[in-house]
Each structure stands twice: as C-alpha cells, then as structure tokens.
Amino acid sequence: SAVISQKPSRDICQRGTSLTIQCQVDSQVTMMFWYRQQPGQSLTLIATANQGSEATYESGFVIDKFPISRPNLTFSTLTVSNMSPEDSSIYLCSVAGSNYGYTFGSGTRLTVV
Amino acid sequence: GENVEQHPSTLSVQEGDSAVIKCTYSDSASNYFPWYKQELGKRPQLIIDIRSNVGEKKDQRIAVTLNKTAKHFSLHITETQPEDSAVYFCAASNSGGGADGLTFGKGTHLIIQP
Numbered sequence: 001s002a003v004i005s006q007k008p009s010r011d012i013c014q015r016g017t018s019l020t021i022q023c024q025v026d027s028q029v030t031m032m033f034w035y036r037q038q039p040g041q042s043l044t045l046i047a048t049a050n051q052g053s054e055a056t057y058e059s060g061f062v063i064d065k066f067p068i069s070r071p072n073l074t075f076s077t078l079t080v081s082n083m084s085p086e087d088s089s090i091y092l093c094s095v096a097g098s099n100y101g102y103t104f105g106s107g108t109r110l111t112v113v
Numbered sequence: 114g115e116n117v118e119q120h121p122s123t124l125s126v127q128e129g130d131s132a133v134i135k136c137t138y139s140d141s142a143s144n145y146f147p148w149y150k151q152e153l154g155k156r157p158q159l160i161i162d163i164r165s166n167v168g169e170k171k172d173q174r175i176a177v178t179l180n181k182t183a184k185h186f187s188l189h190i191t192e193t194q195p196e197d198s199a200v201y202f203c204a205a206s207n208s209g210g211g212a213d214g215l216t217f218g219k220g221t222h223l224i225i226q227p
Binding site for chain 1: 114145147155156157159162202206211212213214215216217218219220
C-alpha cells in the first residue's frame with residue numbers, strides 16, 4: 001500500500017490565523033482525500049482533490065474555509081483558514097488504490113486557542 | 114448522499130468471546146465496504162474490506178459479511194484478545210477503485226475484558 005507522510009503532526013494556533021497541512025505520497029495517485037475527525041468522533045470527508053482540477057467539497061465544507069491544492073500526483077495541501085476553536089480537530093489525508101483500499105496519513109492534531 | 118449507521122456504540126466482551134459490530138447503509142450504489150481499527154492517538158488502519166460482488170470474507174479471526182438486499186454488513190471478531198480493544202469504524206463508498214471518498218459510521222468502542 002501507499003506510504004503517506006503528513007505534516008505537521010500537531011500545532012497550536014491562534015484564532016483568526018491559517019494553517020496549511022501537507023501530504024506527500026510515495027507513489028502517484030489520482031485522487032487524494034481530506035477528512036476531519038473531531039474529538040471523540042468519526043471521520044468526515046471534507047473534499048476530494050484531483051490533480052489538475054478544482055477540489056470537490058462535501059456538504060458543509062467550502063473552499064474559502066478549506067482551500068486545497070493538488071499540484072501533482074504525489075502531493076496535496078489543505079489550509080484551514082481564519083481558524084476558530086471549533087476547528088480544533090484531527091485532519092487526515094487519504095489515498096486509495098484499486099488493490100489496497102484506502103490508506104490514511106498519520107494526521108494533524110490542530111488546537112485553536 | 115450516503116448515510117452509514119453503526120451499532121453498538123460501545124461493546125464489552127470477555128476475552129476469548131466473539132464480538133459482532135453491525136452497519137447499515139442507505140445508498141444502493143455503494144459497492145465497497147471497509148472496516149478500520151483506530152487505537153488511541155493513531156491513524157485508522159484497514160483491517161478487512163468487502164466488495165459488493167462478495168457475500169463474505171474472512172482473514173484469520175476477522176470476518177465480514179454483506180447483505181446487499183438488506184443493505185447491511187457486519188464485522189465478526191472471534192477469540193477476542195486484549196489487543197483487539199480499540200474503536201472500530203465501518204465505511205462505505207460507491208467506488209472501490211478510489212474515485213470517491215468514504216462515508217463512515219460513528220464508530221464502536223470495543224472493550225475486551227480480561
């Protein structure tokens with residue numbers, strides 16, 4: 001399966017600021033996915049990032065709040081903009097392959113103060 | 114969109130006994146159903162998955178069954194061990210090849226009592 005490097009692993013940020021999370025995959029993948037996991041909760045899909053086109057956002061998530069870049073087939077970034085304490089969560093990137101299912105990065109634990 | 118319901122939210126079993134976690138899904142187009150194990154502070158790890166053209170799949174102590182007609186699937190863990198204690202998530206997708214993301218259930222906290 002693919003190996004995903006995600007950074008930062010954790011950060012504490014001031015409200016009103018932005019944080020950019022990076023994911024690097026060790027192989028080329030068509031789609032990359034970004035999820036949010038609020039404390040003690042399940043995972044919720046934020047958006048799907050396809051190289052060369054604008055990301056597709058799920059209901060309740062908007063590009064202005066969570067802009068995504070996908071410059072090539074091995075890399076993507078998610079920015080959490082104008083943060084508030086409600087944005088405190090774990091953010092995970094994920095990729096899928098036809099033979100190995102969906103794999104997750106190690107996650108970014110974000111605390112907004 | 115897809116909606117995945119998962120039960121129970123907490124399951125406590127004696128070591129050596131079996132555990133069963135059940136999920137239902139709403140979108141008949143869903144065709145890929147993975148199960149993830151998440152230990153505290155770690156990423157979800159895929160433990161088993163099943164596609165809609167298969168009714169059952171087994172991997173050592175873990176098995177998954179799928180009933181497409183009823184739109185439900187279940188995780189079975191036999192001979193439970195302390196290291197099985199974790200949160201388990203079911204999920205569904207209508208693209209097992211990775212074109213679409215996963216919709217997750219709310220999770221089951223499995224506790225193995227020694």
